[in-house]
Structure formats: C-alpha cells, structure tokens
Amino acid sequence: GDSVTQMEGPVTLSEEACLTINCTYTATGYPSLFWYVQYPGEGLQLLLKATKADDKGSNKGFEATYRKETTSFHLEKGSVQVSDSAVYFCALVTDSWGKFQFGAGTQVVVTP
C-alpha cells in the first residue's frame, strides 16, 4: 500500500540556520504530495503542496520539489525562525476521495 517515510526528530536548530526534512514515499498511481505543519495545541495546517512530478511547492520561505525519480519530497528552508518551531508532516493522496497517508511527523525546535 501507499506509505510515507520522513526523518525522525527532534531536529534542533539555531535561528537563521538551514532546515531540511527528508520525505520519501511509495505509492501506486500518481500521488499528490503535501507538507503540513502543526503548532502546539493546534490542528494540521497545509504548508505547501505539489500535484505532479517536478512541481515545486512553496510558502512562507519553505520549499519542496516533487521528485518522481527518487520518490522524494524534501522540505527546505534557508533561514529558520523561532516561530518555525512545530511538528511537520509529509503526506500523500492518490485516491480520488482522499485516503491520505501521513508520515510520522518531525518535530523541529528552533532556538534563539
């Protein structure tokens, strides 16, 4: 079945450091890929998405490129802020009616 694997956390960084969270997937068909972010005590918020190969999703300084050849969708940000501290989830969907698969989540802690 479809699945998503993302790097384990926590990832601890200093402010203004570069962030990369690796995500790889297995899927039948042609999935759409997502990154969601969850702040403490909140639900999941869509951060960015890519619906076909070679698409680049971007939002709030975060970027991820849909790489079909390596089945990857790594999340990157060039300069993190304390406010980026959260849990990040990689996800995919292939079915028309949204049977989403989520990775286990990666906690990111940014220190001043």
Next chain:
Amino acid sequence: ETGVTQTPRHLVMGMTNKKSLKCEQHLGHNAMYWYKQSAKKPLELMFVYNFKEQTENNSVPSRFSPECPNSSHLFLHLHTLQPEDSALYLCASSQDRPTNPEAFFGQGTRLTVV
C-alpha cells in the same frame, strides 16, 4: 480560520459517560474524516465519509460511532471509553479536485478519559 470548526476544543469524560464531538466545514467539500492523534504515534485514520456515505472504517472499536447527517457536518459519538482513548481527535475535509486535493483540518478536540 481554516474553514473546519471542531467543538468542543477540550473534553474530559468518565468511562461511563456518553459525549459527542462535532465538526462543521464551510468549504463546500464532499469528503470528511476523523483522525486520532496520540502522543508518540502516527496519525490514525478512523472514518471517511464521501457524500454522507461511510467509505472507510479502519477497525475502530464500536465505542466510537460516527454520524454524517449532511456533507457539512460530522459527529463522533463516544460511549464507555477507555483511558487509552485519550488523544487529540482531528476532523478534516477535502474535495475531489485534481488541482486542489488537499485536506483541511480543524483545530481538534483534546479528549481526556478519566
């Protein structure tokens, strides 16, 4: 404002109580979901409704009973829960559109069973 509203935000209930969680979406979506998020565990899909019809039940115990009266509302009825059912329960919705297939989540209900 995500367009998906869950109430209550927090709930404490005893093992013999009956309570319900409510989810409402104002996005015109046709699919709605219940997820369970426990500490140190991946998100668990519990139920999926498409056009008010249940299409997925991931071996969820019968003490959890979903109800979807229309495409905008989703309930999760709870009875005789166990302490291990304490978790964050998340509702989500989505629409079958190739360019916008993403799910939108509510803020969740933090459930504590005592």
